[in-house]
Amino acid sequence: MSDILTVTLNPALDISTTVDHVRPGDKLRCAAPVRDTGGGGINVARAIGELGGMATAFVALSGFHGQEYLDLLRHEPVTPEVYEIHGETRQSLAVTDRSTGKQFRFVMPGPRWSPDEADGALDAIAAVTPRGGYVVLSGSQPPGVPLHFPTQLAARVDEAGARLILDTSGAPLRALLNVGSARQHVLRLDGAESEDLAGRSFASHTEVADFAEDLVKRGVAEVVVLALGPDGSVLATKGGRWHSNTPPVPVKSKVGAGDSFVGAFALAVERGAAWQDALVQGVAAASAAVMSDATGLCQKADVEALAKAATLARI
Template sequence: MTPVLTITLNPAVDLDTSTAEVRPGPKLRCSTPRLDPGGGGLNVSRAMAELGGESLALVAAGGGMGVVLAKLLASTGLPVRIIEAPGETRQSVAVIEDETGKQFRFIFPGPQWSENDIAKAESEIAEVIPEGGLVVLSGSHPPGFPDDFPARLVAMCSKFRARLILDTSGAALRALQAGRIAGLEVLRLDHEEAEELAARALPTARDSADFAQSLVRGGVARVVVLARGADGSILAMDRDRWLSHAADVPVRSKTGAGDSFVAGFTLALSQGAALPDCLQRGMAAASAAVMTEATRLCERADAERLLADCPVERI
């Protein structure tokens, strides 16, 4: 099995709670909160563990909230490498409104990084990049990180014959638009991010496949995956394109679906599965995730059961 490293530069302590109604003015009495370690790469590692895989999670943490995060991580049993962040680890808050089932999410920015902080982090990342392995960079960049950090990480990975899987937004999208990121193994975008990058609407699965394939042919990545929500996900290579349908399941929360997809996809890839199978297993994990509450991720039994409900077809 190919070793996997996940990188979370801007983790969070996720706080989930609920209240009868969300409205301005009065104090809103909430239920007992649940705390979880959060951030894209961490969620991928947690979901991979749930699905029966293993990865090393590299996490940047600092301050008192960083101590809380470290304790939460210790309770998961995940293999973790913590590097020092230059400030307080952020929090995120998700509140369910009981009357409507709506979820309100409040996301904070995280600490500011300097060039010296970044250089130190790059040095520590280089120490744990697995030879011939897969590296997953998932989640937002913290303030101060360069837009083209994924390109710098591609260069680092190449020294170890490792391949980079990128699932991010914001700053990295701007670098993609400017043509400053190339050589990825896999790029994953959700539908809104894809339309932002394309600067046009992508109303059909074929539109998404055409755009994904244009990114591949432009050298951005060997494989591009575009998520289309309930319609499923597109995977494109230079010559081939596939669509995996999402399972028809009750949706309790869409939070964590993308990270669960990356976990299922990466685990399958690390096991040597063909790309259509990786796509299907990612889609089954994402479908399982939307069945769980708040920021909970996929559950293995659901992901395995839903595999047949996420068929793959050429497009």
């Protein structure tokens, strides 16, 4: 079994295509669609595979689209662990306007879970959690899954002797602040999410680091990473605060940048890297991902080159 388990509660069959122009009212003649396995945890596992590692991917699937998803997943560099639920696995659509290069992303809701399915998922994840390893919970929560599922999972992961890396958003993220001392090892969130939690905008890297450090002091997580888009990422622990970024890169698609960060970061930590070195690997992978078309993730050669060129500063 791999020492990294990723968890995808709300996977999506990703469909990407291009069109000459996106205009209302017209029939838009699209290029042949490309289908990929999507969802935060799956993308993290795929990124780990692209970088030479291996992750077990726990994924909740259902219906016809779920079977199509699994057929695609068997060709990916991951080890699938399927959790069957009722309903139909969702789809998402990314359309790129060739005239402008802009990408439009349409994301469907997933099937509504029952309380029994949510409780069963906790048991199923605990059964395959790698002792001494890492569990990555990434992506949106389906309707019906309790807001405090991440905290419940963190407790189960801790009991199994592993550590949780959490990349979530929205109401489940805000709910973490009401828990008190949570057990997730690493919490990652993007700039918009961090400003929403803080209730204010940040004017500098120092202010971002101050907020991240405050989350650590409040016991929300032992390590907090705040992503700043093209401005890199900030990481805070009890032992220090760092900012890292890469030189500017050509942007083809922003899909998968965050998941590539988490994949590279988790793989680096699992291999024994210091937090600041894992941060560099993460920002390099995020930059590499935006250089890829459609739903493509980071490529190993690009990550290695960007990591060498990346900046790292203590703040």
